[in-house]
Amino acid sequence: MADTVKKNREPLMHIVKRDDITGWKAWAIRIGAILLGLLLTGVISGLLTGASFGEVYSIMFKGVFGKFSMIFQGKTTMLWRFLQQTAILLCLALAVTPAFKMRFWNCGAEGQALMGGLAAMICMIEIGDKVPNGVLILIILASSLLAGAIWGLIPAIFHALYKTNETLFTLMMNYVATQLVAYYVVLTTAGAGSNIIKPVEHGNLPILLGEKYLLNVLVVTFLMVAVFIYLKYSKHGYEIAVVGESQNTARYVGINVKKVIIRTMMISGAICGIAGMLMVAGTDHSINTNTMGGQGFTAIMISWMGQFNPFIMAAMSGLVTFLKTGAAKVADTFFLNSSYADIVSGIVILFLVGCEFFIKFSVKFRHGKKGGKV
Amino acid sequence: MNNILVAFISSAIPLGVPLLYGSTGEIVTEKSGHLNLGIPGIMYVGAISGVIGAFLYEMSCGNVKENMVPALAILIPLLCAIIGSVLMGLIYSFLTVTLRANQNVTGLALTTFGIGVGNFFGGSLAKLVESDLPNVILTKTSDFFCTKLPFYDKLGWFGQIFLSHDFLTYASVVIALIVSFVLNRTRTGLNLRAVGESPATADAAGINVTRYKYVSTCIGSAIAGLGGLQYVMAYANGVWSNNAFGDRGWMAIALVIFALWKPTMAILGSFLFGALCNVYNYVHHFFHLGHDANRELFNLLPYVVTLLVLIITSMRKKREHQPPQSLGLSYFREER
Numbered sequence: 287m288a289d290t291v292k293k294n295r296e297p298l299m300h301i302v303k304r305d306d307i308t309g310w311k312a313w314a315i316r317i318g319a320i321l322l323g324l325l326l327t328g329v330i331s332g333l334l335t336g337a338s339f340g341e342v343y344s345i346m347f348k349g350v351f352g353k354f355s356m357i358f359q360g361k362t363t364m365l366w367r368f369l370q371q372t373a374i375l376l377c378l379a380l381a382v383t384p385a386f387k388m389r390f391w392n393c394g395a396e397g398q399a400l401m402g403g404l405a406a407m408i409c410m411i412e413i414g415d416k417v418p419n420g421v422l423i424l425i426i427l428a429s430s431l432l433a434g435a436i437w438g439l440i441p442a443i444f445h446a447l448y449k450t451n452e453t454l455f456t457l458m459m460n461y462v463a464t465q466l467v468a469y470y471v472v473l474t475t476a477g478a479g480s481n482i483i484k485p486v487e488h489g490n491l492p493i494l495l496g497e498k499y500l501l502n503v504l505v506v507t508f509l510m511v512a513v514f515i516y517l518k519y520s521k522h523g524y525e526i527a528v529v530g531e532s533q534n535t536a537r538y539v540g541i542n543v544k545k546v547i548i549r550t551m552m553i554s555g556a557i558c559g560i561a562g563m564l565m566v567a568g569t570d571h572s573i574n575t576n577t578m579g580g581q582g583f584t585a586i587m588i589s590w591m592g593q594f595n596p597f598i599m600a601a602m603s604g605l606v607t608f609l610k611t612g613a614a615k616v617a618d619t620f621f622l623n624s625s626y627a628d629i630v631s632g633i634v635i636l637f638l639v640g641c642e643f644f645i646k647f648s649v650k651f652r653h654g655k656k657g658g659k660v
Numbered sequence: 661m662n663n664i665l666v667a668f669i670s671s672a673i674p675l676g677v678p679l680l681y682g683s684t685g686e687i688v689t690e691k692s693g694h695l696n697l698g699i700p701g702i703m704y705v706g707a708i709s710g711v712i713g714a715f716l717y718e719m720s721c722g723n724v725k726e727n728m729v730p731a732l733a734i735l736i737p738l739l740c741a742i743i744g745s746v747l748m749g750l751i752y753s754f755l756t757v758t759l760r761a762n763q764n765v766t767g768l769a770l771t772t773f774g775i776g777v778g779n780f781f782g783g784s785l786a787k788l789v790e791s792d793l794p795n796v797i798l799t800k801t802s803d804f805f806c807t808k809l810p811f812y813d814k815l816g817w818f819g820q821i822f823l824s825h826d827f828l829t830y831a832s833v834v835i836a837l838i839v840s841f842v843l844n845r846t847r848t849g850l851n852l853r854a855v856g857e858s859p860a861t862a863d864a865a866g867i868n869v870t871r872y873k874y875v876s877t878c879i880g881s882a883i884a885g886l887g888g889l890q891y892v893m894a895y896a897n898g899v900w901s902n903n904a905f906g907d908r909g910w911m912a913i914a915l916v917i918f919a920l921w922k923p924t925m926a927i928l929g930s931f932l933f934g935a936l937c938n939v940y941n942y943v944h945h946f947f948h949l950g951h952d953a954n955r956e957l958f959n960l961l962p963y964v965v966t967l968l969v970l971i972i973t974s975m976r977k978k979r980e981h982q983p984p985q986s987l988g989l990s991y992f993r994e995e996r
Binding site for chain 1: 765967983
């Protein structure tokens with residue numbers, strides 16, 4: 287008897303779906319999660335290095351932005367490098383966002399960007415000395431957009447026609463792109479003695495106001511606003527949202543779902559292509575299999591954490607870039623392995639992913655004994 | 661038989677083993693409705709945990725092989741690998757089952773984290789022993805892992821292809837067969853498949869959905885982690901170098917689709933993929949390639965074949981060839 291009574295007791299806690307949560311509350315939870323993540327990484331850093339909490343974060347801060355006095359003296363190289371990395375990460379995150387909003391898991395940003403970069407590289411090497419620079423840059427832009435779009439188009443067509451799993455398809459396309467880049471690098475450097483393509487002088491994007499990274503940052507800022515407007519105020523953006531919520535509803539209201547999937551993925555791939563072009567023609571003037579440095583994968587998390595809002599994504603890109611560069615600096619100072627940066631950013635991202643639960647659901651505890659026997 | 665052909669096949673088999681572990685583990689997880697993209701990271705963690713265990717044991721024996729007990733030399737890394745990967749599995753299942761987080765994002769974050777953990781400890785251990793190369797070398801432990809059947813070299817090509825491998829290679833096939841049996845022939849397997857197809861129905865039938873999801877994710881992670889261990893201890897002869905494991909984890913996930921969620925098919929697929937990866941190393945023995953760069957293109961083979969398989973299986977649309985119906989979706993009881 288006693289046992290059956292016990293079993294009927296209400297569990298200690300249960301979860302309830304929240305109807306709606308006010309914006310500031312949701313953000314308080316997210317910022318709280320970031321702080322918790324930072325706290326944990328700070329504790330881990332402290333245990334590994336013996337440095338105090340404040341010391342770790344001041345090293346991180348200086349490692350990213352340089353000393354404050356340096357900024358006032360006009361030595362802003364580190365700040366610019368931070369902006370550049372944030373911009374490229376944001377660009378890739380912007381690229382995957384329209385696809386994600388459509389519930390199309392484009393995990394192929396890395397490959398699409400590499401193909402854009404490869405197209406730029408081929409133009410720079412093969413026709414670089416044959417056409418004037420202005421024309422060349424236009425050709426590079428067009429071919430990068432096209433290459434990225436094609437790399438996005440292939441999985442989209444199969445997904446639209448046969449529902450082929452897009453996550454794995456795009457993942458595999460990354461490796462095909464990487465191998466194609468490796469092939470091209472070996473092909474062009476054959477007999478040169480080294481496996482590195484030397485920086486090419488033709489078709490470099492212009493340097494504005496003497497700052498190497500300014501153009502990249504401006505292009506991505508423009509894209510940020512453009513993607514925001516595209517998703518929020520255009521007819522295409524509306525169609526993407528409907529397809530993402532329910533394909534049946536979309537069909538019912540007369541949206542051509544296949545067309546929307548294919549079109550959105552072409553746009554997604556093309557923006558990735560721009561990121562690749564900015565890296566190859568705008569920054570490195572060369573290419574290797576690690577040109578995008580795995581940022582295509584980080585971008586997926588950025589896009590999701592930023593709630594598909596370009597401005598929040600910009601902040602998230604900044605945060606992740608800060609963590610990665612800062613943690614790399616901490617690792618450098620204390621002679622730790624550089625992969626420490628991946629652990630730090632991984633922990634903070636996991637905290638952010640987990641905290642969404644507390645935004646969607648609320649946990650209700652059992653109130654005393656009386657409440658339990660209703 | 662042609663010597664090169666024998667060498668090709670017998671070196672393709674160890675290449676396929678990590679893939680088989682990874683895909684068997686992923687199948688177990690996916691059957692509960694969870695697409696675990698953290699598998700690549702989990703395999704790294706499994707490998708590094710095993711390396712740490714072996715490293716500490718070798719140290720405690722004063723680096724002398726005669727002091728080491730064979731059973732302990734194998735069991736310690738094995739247990740460490742399993743514990744490490746189950747911890748990763750617990751993180752994943754806590755986030756996706758209890759906190760109902762997005763599975764793709766959680767998986768990707770876990771992969772970043774796991775690869776970071778692997779490389780961090782690998783690099784730190786290498787620094788600890790002050791070796792010139794960024795490697796951790798555990799040949800003594802590896803010797804125990806690579807103990808071969810005593811009579812394999814007397815059986816010519818047959819022995820070379822089928823009997824010349826370490827015990828984890830044979831274990832991978834046995835585990836895949838056991839998983840296949842459990843999934844298709846036992847009540848537990850039936851319940852697990854029910855959870856993956858329709859958790860609401862399973863819940864109504866009195867199956868503890870949360871427990872099944874947790875246990876299957878953790879067992880799947882443990883199996884996948886063994887793949888990482890096999891790679892370091894047997895294939896790489898006990899040498900850990902950072903990033904050497906590469907993208908095998910992603911290939912293992914793709915193999916699940918190739919195998920149509922059947923562990924027995926995964927056995928076939930893994931060794932086929934091992935062979936495809938191996939073509940790059942052997943192709944110049946068989947064909948005249950002309951330009952050096954052309955050989956690079958053979959690295960594409962496994963990925964292109966995966967893509968073709970993906971496309972073909974999705975075009976055929978057979979009912980028994982489909983993924984578990986609720987794959988990738990979180991389950992909340994009160995949401996109907």
